[in-house]
Amino acid sequence: MPELPEVETIKNDLKEQIIGKRIISVFPLWKEIVKDIPYELFVKQIEGKEIIDVERRAKNLIVRLSGGLNLLVHLKMTGHLFVEDEKSSEISKEGKWLKASSEDLVKDQQNQFIRIIFHLSGGKILAMGDMRKFAYIRLMDDRGLEEFLKNYGPEPLSSGFSAEKLASILKKKNTAIKKVLMDQSLVAGIGNIYADEILWASRVHPLSASSKLQDKDIEAIYENTRKILRLAIKRRGTSTSDFRDTKGLKGTYGDLRNVYQREGMPCPVCGGPVRKIKVGGRGTHFCPRCQKEVK
Ligand SMILES: [Zn+2]
Structure with missing residues (x-):
């Protein structure tokens, strides 16, 4: 399971690649990766929203969207997030990379099992893969997120930790x-x-x-x-x-x-x-x- 350093690595990557982009459309290969609300409602709420920031809290990734909404992503056992250029990549109906900028994406078995694809402005895609199907995405408003994150202990790398x-x-x-x-x-x-x-x-x-x-x-x-x-x-x-x-x-x-x-x-x-x-x-x-x- 990805722990703090792995989730932090993904967060740092995402910060460089997706901040300022808009969610143009969402393509599901497995709708159940979205928890708590019907998939169609989820899409309706996030389409057109801008990605403001990406944060990490414990092993959670938080993608902050315009309009006070947040995607809370937990990678659980085998979740992965990938960012690619739309025009240089292709994903099959079964969620396998047919084409990508890096050979590792196409060849490494661990990188397959794509469950959902976010098409972003600027010709980028954010794809989430998960072999075991324990990973999830939840949509939360700022208050709900704040409440949820109260369940966690202090961050060991924060300045307040001693x-x-x-x-x-x-x-x-x-x-x-x-x-x-x-x-x-x-x-x-x-x-x-x-x-x-x-x-x-x-x-x-x-x-x-x-x-x-x-x-x-x-x-x-x-x-x-x-x-x-x-x-x-x-x-x-x-x-x-x-x-x-x-x-x-x-x-x-x-x-x-x-x-x-x-x-x-x-x-x-x-x-x-x-x-x-x-x-x-x-x-x-x-x-x-x-x-x-x-x-
Ligand atoms: Zn020893």
């Missing part, structure tokens, strides 16, 4: 630290990949009780969260699974990962084998020598 703030969150929770880090209502944007990497870098066992962590552990988690998420954004995300950017290209943070999906391989610090366990139902990778459990 080790003290993180400590106040972690000390209240008696559950496994990994579950706490991934709880979107407590801290926004961290998922399975980055939780494993952050905890390994901080030498904290994923099952350690959040409330029992020492201040130095929390400081390490804070520093590593910021460092790892920033570096992952710089490397345009992790594509060990299906993540691709708006041109269908892979991110390269996966090359730098230390434990995630490296079961049995040597820990880069101690050389011992990386272990895999389940935490909250999610596959979790850690080094049993470097990360000791605090109960």
Whole structure:
């Protein structure tokens, strides 16, 4: 699932490519990707609207439209957003790229499964693909959006986030630290990949009780969260699974990962084998020598 760095990468791409454009028309291949309102009403409300801005909150993308409307896009497991020139691209009825500016869009299996196409002014298209069909688009007015976003915890890369703030969150929770880090209502944007990497870098066992962590552990988690998420954004995300950017290209943070999906391989610090366990139902990778459990 795309996490903060992947969604941030898409947001940055979209900001460069679609701001100031108008939605001319919408072409559906799978109408059910639009949730909450009938598809026809959705189209009626957004056609002609201008794209004012693109933002990210937690793992949500927010496309701000003129008239106080917003598209809230969640990529869930396998959602992708692509931007192409209308005249140099073609998508089949089955949602496959027949023609595109980049070879990767046409050839990479992960880039297919287009479900909806937005035709924009300036000859651009914004296409959303999703193999698993969990991704969605919701139309929200400013007030509804504000209300919805209240469900999320602080952004770990925001200036207001601090080790003290993180400590106040972690000390209240008696559950496994990994579950706490991934709880979107407590801290926004961290998922399975980055939780494993952050905890390994901080030498904290994923099952350690959040409330029992020492201040130095929390400081390490804070520093590593910021460092790892920033570096992952710089490397345009992790594509060990299906993540691709708006041109269908892979991110390269996966090359730098230390434990995630490296079961049995040597820990880069101690050389011992990386272990895999389940935490909250999610596959979790850690080094049993470097990360000791605090109960
Ligand atoms: Zn180790």
